[in-house]
Each structure stands twice: as C-alpha cells, then as structure tokens.
Amino acid sequence: MKKIGILFLGLMSAFSFSQNTRFVYQVSMKTDSTAAPKIENAYLDISTEKSIFYGEKRMKRDSTIRQAMETRNFNFDRNSMEQFRTAITYSIEKNHATKTISYKDRIARDQYWYDEDRTFTWKILPETVKIGEYETQKAETTFAGRKWFAWFTQDLPFIDGPYKFSGLPGLIVKVEDEKGDYSFDLKETKKIAELPNFESRFGNNIKVKRSEFLKQQEKFNKDPMSFFQNQGGGGFGAPAPPQSRDNSNEADRRKRMEERLKEEAKANNNPLEKN
Secondary structure, eight states: OHHHHHHHHHHHHHHHTSSOEEEEEEEEEOOSTTSOOEEEEEEEEEOSSEEEEEEHHHHHHHHHHHHHHHHTOOOSOGGGGGGGOOSOOOEEEEETTTTEEEEEEEETTEEEEEEOOOOOOOEEEEEEEEETTEEEEEEEEEETTEEEEEEEESSSOOOOOSTTOOOSSSEEEEEEETTSSEEEEEEEEEEOSOOOOOOOSSSOEEEOOHHHHHHHHHHHHHOHHHHHHHHTOOSSSSOOOGGGOOHHHHHHHHHHHHHHHHHHHHHOOSOSOOO
C-alpha cells in the first residue's frame, strides 16, 4: 500500500509539471566593464517538447509592435518604447528530443539563428545549499571563455536552465561566472497557457553557422548603417510605417540611430561569451 501511495504521488508530480511552466530569472549583466551591471527579468518557458529562454522586455516590445502591425495603428508614443530597450535581445530554444540548442538574434532587420556547436562538460561538486525553497547542489563548467558555477535542484523534473545552460540532473536554480559579471537567479515559477512564437514578422529568418553569425555581427558593429542599407531595411529592425517617414528628418534620424548603435556596440566590451 505504501508503494502504491509513493507511485501515486510521483505520477501526480509528473502530471502537475506536464503543463507549460514559466521560470522567471533575475539576470545581472555587466556588459560594460566600466559601468554598473544591468538587471532584467528573463523567462524560461518549458513544455514537453522544448523550452524557450528570452527577455521580459523583449516580449513586451514585440507585443506592442505586433499589435500596431495587426491594427495598422502606429500612433503610439515611440518614446515610450525606450522602456523596452533590453540587453537580452536574443532568444534560445532547446529541443528536448534532438538535444539541439538554437540561438536567435536580430542583426539589423533580419533574424539570424544558429545551432550551438559546443557542449557542456559539467563537474558535479559535493557542496549543497538551500536556495529559496529548493535543495540544490553545486556544479562547475567552462563555456565560451568563462568559468561558471551552477546550483541545480532535483526537486523539479527538468534537465534545463537559463540561457544555453543545461545537462545537469535537474533544473538550474542559479548560475554565475567566477568573476560575478553575469548571473541568473530563479525568482518565480508559474503555469502558462502556451509558449511564445518569436518567428520574425518582418525581414528574413536566416539560419547560419555560429562562426558566420559572429562575422555578420562584427560587420554590423563596425558599420551599422551600411549593414541596414545592404539589407534594404530601415528603422530599428523593422520598416518604418508610412506616416512616420519624413524626408526632411530622415538624415537626422539616420544620424541619431547610427550614433546610438555605435555607442551600444562600444559599451558591449564585456560580452557573456568571450569566444
């Protein structure tokens, strides 16, 4: 009878997590070595087939733009979009069946994506600690030029984690690099109806190898306006609506955008992935 009760509890636990689950992480990012870290929230949404990691601000920005495109109403305050400016511009999708990790990010108006060609080699350490309500165990790995420490829990039945991190026998509750430049800390768990769709509604979806993605990113950082022009696009990664195009202000608009993009590239002197 006791064995049946344990089995029942296990089945109920598995059923409760068979729904789509969202894990909210607080992300600290010292993208500029001379400035204070940026703090944002990010979501790790998990279904039975896959998971998606993305920034909260990006989701809100995309939702605003999508609604404007669907209603053809572009009269919203564009200055208000500044609140959605984010350092987490990318999304990362993990396919549970194929164990594929796909990284997607926009360069100018097109969305590029690649399948990660590196693997995680974890060393599980004996150290344990309780983080929030979860009993966790420490592990370490080296990835993309940084040494990382992670704390995972087997209380949650997911072999997953924030960003590209995965492969430990449980969900990663916290992960940070040894210098403290980047950290991901689980803050909240909730159920959701479905996972978001980040397929581009404008521009192209271009699959490349990771090395080619880095080359295109470097070209954009060196001369963003030329990159935009070669793509045939305009605006902040999307065609500007007709009523916002004013030829008398076009030169000023392009100059401001070029200055902003160059400043952003210059300030990103301490990226998460060093190599």
